[in-house]
Amino acid sequence: MIEYMEYILRQYEKSTNWNRHNSYENITATSDNLLQFEIPDSINLQVSNKSTPYTFNTFELSNHKVINGSLSYLYTDCADMDNFVQTSMNVPLQTTVNTYQYIKPYYYYHNGSNNNIFNHRDFASKTLIYGRMYYPGSILEAMYCKRLSPFSQIVIKGLSSVNQRNILTLYWQQDKGSTCQEVIFSTSEALLGYRMLHNFAHHGSKLSTTLYNNSNLSLGSEFWLGIGNMLPGCSTTLRYFTHVTNTGKPITLTLSLNPLFGHISSSYSVKPSPGTTFCSKYEFNIYSIESKLSLGCEFWRSISMKKEDMGPSIESVDRKDLDYLNFGVENLPTLDKMKEFRNLKVDNPMYYHPLLANNSNDLINNVNSTFSSSLQKITREKSVIEKFVNLVNSTEFTSVLKMSTSLSDKNLRLLWEGRYKGFLISAGAELSTVPLDAPKTLNEEGSTTIGRPVWLRPAKFGIQLKYST
Numbered sequence: 001m002i003e004y005m006e007y008i009l010r011q012y013e014k015s016t017n018w019n020r021h022n023s024y025e026n027i028t029a030t031s032d033n034l035l036q037f038e039i040p041d042s043i044n045l046q047v048s049n050k051s052t053p054y055t056f057n058t059f060e061l062s063n064h065k066v067i068n069g070s071l072s073y074l075y076t077d078c079a080d081m082d083n084f085v086q087t088s089m090n091v092p093l094q095t096t097v098n099t100y101q102y103i104k105p106y107y108y109y110h111n112g113s114n115n116n117i118f119n120h121r122d123f124a125s126k127t128l129i130y131g132r133m134y135y136p137g138s139i140l141e142a143m144y145c146k147r148l149s150p151f152s153q154i155v156i157k158g159l160s161s162v163n164q165r166n167i168l169t170l171y172w173q174q175d176k177g178s179t180c181q182e183v184i185f186s187t188s189e190a191l192l193g194y195r196m197l198h199n200f201a202h203h204g205s206k207l208s209t210t211l212y213n214n215s216n217l218s219l220g221s222e223f224w225l226g227i228g229n230m231l232p233g234c235s236t237t238l239r240y241f242t243h244v245t246n247t248g249k250p251i252t253l254t255l256s257l258n259p260l261f262g263h264i265s266s267s268y269s270v271k272p273s274p275g276t277t278f279c280s281k282y283e284f285n286i287y288s289i290e291s292k293l294s295l296g297c298e299f300w301r302s303i304s305m306k307k308e309d310m311g312p313s314i315e316s317v318d319r320k321d322l323d324y325l326n327f328g329v330e331n332l333p334t335l336d337k338m339k340e341f342r343n344l345k346v347d348n349p350m351y352y353h354p355l356l357a358n359n360s361n362d363l364i365n366n367v368n369s370t371f372s373s374s375l376q377k378i379t380r381e382k383s384v385i386e387k388f389v390n391l392v393n394s395t396e397f398t399s400v401l402k403m404s405t406s407l408s409d410k411n412l413r414l415l416w417e418g419r420y421k422g423f424l425i426s427a428g429a430e431l432s433t434v435p436l437d438a439p440k441t442l443n444e445e446g447s448t449t450i451g452r453p454v455w456l457r458p459a460k461f462g463i464q465l466k467y468s469t
Contacts, residue, residue: 248388
């Protein structure tokens, strides 16, 4: 479950129309959320408050080895944060949990569904300032975020410690929808980096078997160079997101490659129902010939559904909803529109146009019928996908159980997250295998040992409670 300040940051991105999913940093967010979710390792309590419409603060206390905690403060000049930020009593659970990520196609931001993102006239530069002080370690963490234009922003992060070297990291990010670029510089080893993510699926593909193409194909890469030690680093990832047209279920596939370390990984994530999610990931190293298979799943529990409209039915969808395709039945050619071609000379190439045949009435009727059936198919596929997404968003979930395991690591990770009387609770444990060896006889020194069966023992466990007003 994300922290309160991370939740405020994501709502700030929504308020400023910044798409966090269109970044190479989050290209594998779905598989990471399902397989590598964070498990509490202590008893942790967080109390947060929105003191003013522009300021937020959090007090945290935990007993990890010793009593420690932190105090956080955040300020933003966004005037509409009240429309996005909710208390722990009312916030939807799927908003505070790192779970399956829905990727909007690139053309979604240009067909009128989200015009504010690319509206230059309404743009206003917004700022976010965040600070956090840890005690008793005397560590200070800070972040400054500034929107420069509708397509770019700058982020500055700093970490100051008494016993360690201070670190300052600068990010310049530019997101134009089709391509997202990041230039990064860190004072740690004078690290210089560049990230890029490009979306290929700008519109419906001609090779797609479905007329309504709601898929998205993205390719991203990152390049790093430590100027201080002259050590390079790079990786590339391919991501494909789509929906099953007959059921509306989303599917995400990723393929990653790190050529320097010879690491290859692929993941497959699917959400077969609003309350279940499954993920598998296979990793392979071409240098060491080692492989790793990881499996993960989520099971959501809901009590009721809201009474909002789940989406239009196939019969009730207006043909005006198909304007994003730039054609409709009313724009198809008719016989009256083609009369002007009848007076053309024989040597005119347009004289032999198929629509000028003797049976032009039947031919045009067949064309209209073909396009009409195609539009109905598009409407049907679009309605099924939208109904599934609306069903997930409108369902009131109360808790979620996460599980993941790795066949090579031989461990089991369990995490339960839910809400109880206004508190957001995360409780989990990680079970690992440890061989227990004992000598044949306790009195004989130097005796050989007998390997006992491998048992699962808790390597990490904890509980986290959050409350916000």
